[in-house]
Amino acid sequence: MPMKKVIPHLLFLLVFAVQLYSIHSYADELRMLSKVLICPVLIGFLWLETRLSTSFYKHIAIGLFFGWLGDIFLLFPDYFLFGLGAFLIGHGFYLFAFLEQFKKADMRRDRFLYLITMVLAIYSLYLYQILAPSLGVEKYPVICYIFLIALMAVFAYGRRHRTSMASFIAIFFGALLFVISDSILAITKFVAYVPNSGLMIMLTYMLAQYGISLGAVWHKSYQEKLSSTDNRN
Numbered sequence: 001m002p003m004k005k006v007i008p009h010l011l012f013l014l015v016f017a018v019q020l021y022s023i024h025s026y027a028d029e030l031r032m033l034s035k036v037l038i039c040p041v042l043i044g045f046l047w048l049e050t051r052l053s054t055s056f057y058k059h060i061a062i063g064l065f066f067g068w069l070g071d072i073f074l075l076f077p078d079y080f081l082f083g084l085g086a087f088l089i090g091h092g093f094y095l096f097a098f099l100e101q102f103k104k105a106d107m108r109r110d111r112f113l114y115l116i117t118m119v120l121a122i123y124s125l126y127l128y129q130i131l132a133p134s135l136g137v138e139k140y141p142v143i144c145y146i147f148l149i150a151l152m153a154v155f156a157y158g159r160r161h162r163t164s165m166a167s168f169i170a171i172f173f174g175a176l177l178f179v180i181s182d183s184i185l186a187i188t189k190f191v192a193y194v195p196n197s198g199l200m201i202m203l204t205y206m207l208a209q210y211g212i213s214l215g216a217v218w219h220k221s222y223q224e225k226l227s228s229t230d231n232r233n
Helices: 001-023 028-035 040-051 056-073 077-100 105-109 111-132 139-158 165-190 197-232
Strands: none
Touching: 001 028, 001 040, 001 197, 040 056, 040 197, 056 077, 056 197, 077 139, 077 165, 105 111, 111 139, 111 165, 139 165, 165 197
């Protein structure tokens, strides 16, 4: 692999490691600095690999941009709802991207999609029931957030037959890691402290963003192979 293609991964690995180290070591300034670099590094990676040549890549990049805004807002406890709103918009753009690669016909050829939808719906309802007694003015934004992130994960699975297996796995597991990360964050914020929650939240969050970005880049490789095959035929 050419060095210029390796550099974004190394940069992300560095930010990833520094962020986890800073949380473990209670190095607040280092934690804040590394946190605001997560999404810009991934946006740069996505741009270098795809040049944001289609609306799919543009939507992923915009999702990462709002993730960056959310990261900034969540550095300040008083701006939690602004952070929630930014991530809500970001997940909306991820959903738009995944919807582009979803066809209704796939629902007939992949019955497992119904099981994924049911499991995520039951989990979302269960999570809301845990959070509900502790919610005040955040009630309706949190309901919207839980619904949207579950829907995003459903359609992340729904693109299975429209891309390569590598791209599908990276994005689908990225979406599931988002569900896990945001669940831990919500329980810690509204219900009770979860031991090592900071590490778990950021570990799953960073892997989620990386998985979605990497899956988008791998989809480009799939498109190029598909185009090459069509040209030969």
